[in-house]
Amino acid sequence: MTEDRDRRQFLLSILKLPCSLAVVSTFGAQMLDASQEQGEQGKEEGYIRADHYYGMGIEVDRCIGCGRCAEACKIENDLPKEPYFFRTWIERYSVYVDGETVVDSPEGGIKGFRPAESDRSIMRSFFVPKLCNHCDNPPCVQVCPVGATFKSPDGVVLVDKDYCIGCRYCIQACPYGARYLDPRTKTADKCTFCYHRITKGLLPACVEVCPTQARVFGELKSPASPLRRLMRTSTLQVLKPYLNTEPKVFYSELDREVR
Amino acid sequence: MQIGKIPDQVIRLAVLFAVAIAALIVARTVFVPRTFGELGHYRAAALDVAAGQQVMYAGMTACVDCHSEVAEVKGRSFHRGLACEVCHGPAAGHANDPTASRPTIPRERGACLYCHEFLPSRPTGFPQIIERLHNPMKPCTNCHHPHDPTPPHVPSTCAACHGQIFRVKSISHHSGLECKTCHDAPAKHSQNPRLYLPKKPATREFCGKCHARDARSPQEIPRIDLATHGGRYVCWECHYPHFPEAS
Numbered sequence: 001m002t003e004d005r006d007r008r009q010f011l012l013s014i015l016k017l018p019c020s021l022a023v024v025s026t027f028g029a030q031m032l033d034a035s036q037e038q039g040e041q042g043k044e045e046g047y048i049r050a051d052h053y054y055g056m057g058i059e060v061d062r063c064i065g066c067g068r069c070a071e072a073c074k075i076e077n078d079l080p081k082e083p084y085f086f087r088t089w090i091e092r093y094s095v096y097v098d099g100e101t102v103v104d105s106p107e108g109g110i111k112g113f114r115p116a117e118s119d120r121s122i123m124r125s126f127f128v129p130k131l132c133n134h135c136d137n138p139p140c141v142q143v144c145p146v147g148a149t150f151k152s153p154d155g156v157v158l159v160d161k162d163y164c165i166g167c168r169y170c171i172q173a174c175p176y177g178a179r180y181l182d183p184r185t186k187t188a189d190k191c192t193f194c195y196h197r198i199t200k201g202l203l204p205a206c207v208e209v210c211p212t213q214a215r216v217f218g219e220l221k222s223p224a225s226p227l228r229r230l231m232r233t234s235t236l237q238v239l240k241p242y243l244n245t246e247p248k249v250f251y252s253e254l255d256r257e258v259r
Numbered sequence: 260m261q262i263g264k265i266p267d268q269v270i271r272l273a274v275l276f277a278v279a280i281a282a283l284i285v286a287r288t289v290f291v292p293r294t295f296g297e298l299g300h301y302r303a304a305a306l307d308v309a310a311g312q313q314v315m316y317a318g319m320t321a322c323v324d325c326h327s328e329v330a331e332v333k334g335r336s337f338h339r340g341l342a343c344e345v346c347h348g349p350a351a352g353h354a355n356d357p358t359a360s361r362p363t364i365p366r367e368r369g370a371c372l373y374c375h376e377f378l379p380s381r382p383t384g385f386p387q388i389i390e391r392l393h394n395p396m397k398p399c400t401n402c403h404h405p406h407d408p409t410p411p412h413v414p415s416t417c418a419a420c421h422g423q424i425f426r427v428k429s430i431s432h433h434s435g436l437e438c439k440t441c442h443d444a445p446a447k448h449s450q451n452p453r454l455y456l457p458k459k460p461a462t463r464e465f466c467g468k469c470h471a472r473d474a475r476s477p478q479e480i481p482r483i484d485l486a487t488h489g490g491r492y493v494c495w496e497c498h499y500p501h502f503p504e505a506s
Contacts, residue, residue: 049306064381066374068345075349076315092380112373113380125380150301160305163292196312205316209345211374212385 047199049153054193055220055248056207057230058129060255062214065090065127067109069206069215074110076194076205083107085180087191088131088206092116093257097123101257128258129215131206132157132178132191133239133247140170140179140190149188155220155248156193164188175243193217220248316344317354325357329406336407337386346370346405371399384453409450417444420452424501431502441465441500466494 073079073088090109094102094116106113109127116122134157141149141157148164151157159170164187171179171188182189194204198217202208207217218227227250230236234252239259241247251258262270297303322343323330333339344350347362368390377387394402402410417438418425428434438444444457460466467485469476483489489497499505 047310061382064374064385065378068373072316072344072349077312078315094380112376113378115378122379126382127380147295147300147302150299150305152306153298158305158309160302160308162308163302163305192309195306195309197314197316199310200314202314202316202318208316208318208342211341211345213340 052154052198053220054155054198055134055218055227055250056131056193056204057216057218057227057236057250057252059214059216059230059234059252060126060128060258061253062212063090063127063129064212064214065092065109065113066211067112068209068211069129070108071110072205072209073191076197077192079189080183082183083110085182085189087178087189088129091128091130092125093128093255094118094125095123095255095257096120103259124255126255128251128254129206130176130178131249132174133176133245133249134191134193136246136248137244139173139175139243139245143169143173145169152195154198156195156198157190158192158195159188159190161185161187161189175240175245176247314351315349317349317351319343321354322350333406336409338406338408366398366400368397368399371403371405415449428501432504433501460495460500463489463493466500 067090070086070089073086074081077087079085079087086108088108089105091103091105092109092113094104096102096118098120102116102118104116113127116125134155136151136155138149138151138157141151144150145167146163146165148160149157149170150160161182166181166186166188168181168188171181174190179188179190181187194202194206197204203217204215207215216226216230218225220227222228230252231250236250236252237254238247238250292302292304294303295301298306319342326343333341344362346365350360350362352360353362372390374385375387377389381387399405421438428436441460442457445455447455448457463485464471468474469480470483471485472482474480474482494500
């Protein structure tokens with residue numbers, strides 16, 4: 001009768017499996033609810049999400065490539081110190097006389113740039129700060145299988161770290177390379193426009209520290225915001241407009257070589 | 260078991276379905292977080308989690324509340340747009356409790372060089388130095404007060420800032436000409452270079468003062484006929500004035 005007993009044990013273990021799963025998941029859900037209560041403590045009084053819609057303008061011809069924004073971002077958001085994980089970084093474009101364009105970003109620009117070591121003569125060169133474009137039509141949100149990344153009512157694309165399963169689909173889907181997998185939590189991470197700061201009326205850390213005001217942060221809906229003023233007074237472009245992602249990070253004086 | 264004429268196996272199947280649907284409803288209430296779907300296909304509570312993150316940079320307005328005398332000096336200087344925490348580091352802890360921690364004061368040369376070391380990629384007009392040529396080993400703060408960085412000695416020659424043009428000109432046939440021969444620079448240009456710009460020649464006749472057929476200038480200077488030479492182009496479209504023999 002060993003065969004019969006084997007079957008009984010098998011069926012019993014099959015029964016145990018969902019029970020144990022349910023117990024684990026219930027605890028998981030409770031933990032999520034706990035984190036939610038913790039979040040409610042950080043909730044700001046009088047902040048109405050529907051009244052805001054954020055964007056950023058970047059004046060490329062003002063950027064001096066000092067890298068203070070990338071460093072402030074790392075400190076403000078407690079990002080991993082290794083030089084691979086950036087929510088914002090600075091790229092240096094060097095267009096050579098022979099027509100080739102070289103883009104480099106040593107350590108995201110945090111430690112500054114050294115003059116390019118090349119014998120060829122450079123025709124023009126400039127810095128371009130990059131970050132998540134907070135697309136109005138975000139491809140990363142479309143591909144998330146669990147609803148862990150989303151566009152908030154105030155127009156910021158966020159990642160729910162407690163809900164992310166770390167499948168990396170969104171990292172693949174982002175055409176701007178703005179996402180990475182946090183090595184500590186194994187979840188996707190990206191620029192939040194410093195959501196904890198802007199909901200308190202502060203500026204994002206990168207905008208706060210930019211020495212030349214190359215970054216302009218503001219409301220897209222209010223006509224009096226610094227961003228709308230920039231939009232009125234300069235010709236703006238977005239990155240990869242042909243992808244119809246409708247980015248909300250606008251660049252002025254952008255060179256056609258910028259990708 | 261037999262209800263009416265419904266066959267046994269159908270009832271069993273119906274019971275199975277009922278159990279499965281009940282299990283699904285129970286599973287959804289247990290597994291799906293409370294606020295999921297409130298605002299969209301995501302956990303609405305995640306917004307509050309993101310908003311609850313700790314602030315590290317207090318922002319310049321918080322600094323100015325107490326250090327108004329520094330802000331006043333800085334507000335009149337070239338560093339007026341520079342936030343305090345760029346140099347002094349994140350100071351939210353200090354802003355919340357001034358005695359808890361003190362922001363750092365960078366004194367080494369490297370701190371200024373993040374912005375002011377010469378890089379060809381930087382925008383024209385941004386003040387830059389070549390670190391190993393500009394008073395080597397001397398701390399920047401010896402001559403420049405960081406809150407009001409205008410140097411105490413304003414440059415007396417044009418070459419102090421326009422070194423590249425000066426070096427090119429010095430090996431050209433125009434090496435004997437002073438900058439002011441062609442550029443009329445206001446005195447204030449050396450203190451506030453971008454606000455008081457020097458003038459540039461605007462007409463062909465300006466170059467003609469030396470290079471025209473009938474110009475009263477030394478004989479060795481090359482002459483052209485202003486009426487026929489170069490058509491309607493102005494001189495500097497073909498000749499670089501700081502190095503005119505290059506074409």
